[in-house]
Amino acid sequence: MNPAEYNKPLPQPQQWSRTFWEKTKENKLLLKKCTSCGHIDFPPYMYCTECMSLDYEWIESSKRGTVYSFSTTYAGAPPAFTADQPYTLIFVDLPEGVRMLSRIVDCPPEEVKIGMAVEAVFDSVTEDTTLVMFRPLK
Numbered sequence: 001m002n003p004a005e006y007n008k009p010l011p012q013p014q015q016w017s018r019t020f021w022e023k024t025k026e027n028k029l030l031l032k033k034c035t036s037c038g039h040i041d042f043p044p045y046m047y048c049t050e051c052m053s054l055d056y057e058w059i060e061s062s063k064r065g066t067v068y069s070f071s072t073t074y075a076g077a078p079p080a081f082t083a084d085q086p087y088t089l090i091f092v093d094l095p096e097g098v099r100m101l102s103r104i105v106d107c108p109p110e111e112v113k114i115g116m117a118v119e120a121v122f123d124s125v126t127e128d129t130t131l132v133m134f135r136p137l138k
Helices: 018-024 079-084
Strands: 030-034 056-060 064-073 087-093 099-104 117-124 130-136
Touching (some): 018 030, 018 130, 064 099
Parallel strands (some): 099 130
Antiparallel strands (some): 030 056, 064 117, 087 099
16 A cells, blocks of 8 residues: 555554554564563553553563454444545454454455464554454464
8 A cells, every 4th residue: 555545544653652663563462461460461551550650561462362253344434434445443352461452354255263272463554553453364
């Protein structure tokens, strides 16, 4: 995709999530782990949602997971996403203990299943933004 043509909403990185977004450009999926209690938050918050600590480290995810749930949009998507219909959003459980909401790619909607093994793929939609999506694990 030509980054100049991307017309969908983009994430707005904050000070506490900037590292996550920077590393997606290197095809890395990082998770924010509290160094006080060990809790892993996703998405990355300013503080630990378990103990409220501001102390953390970034850990690299395995980039693999399983589909927890999904929903396919066939009609009625917001205007920026109309041309993508049908598309399927999935909740992915990662082995590190977090659940991510993302889009599944390279998979027809009728083949998406709860419990399906998936792996992260990275889509550089603009010069500054790379999105994390998932595809079936081959």
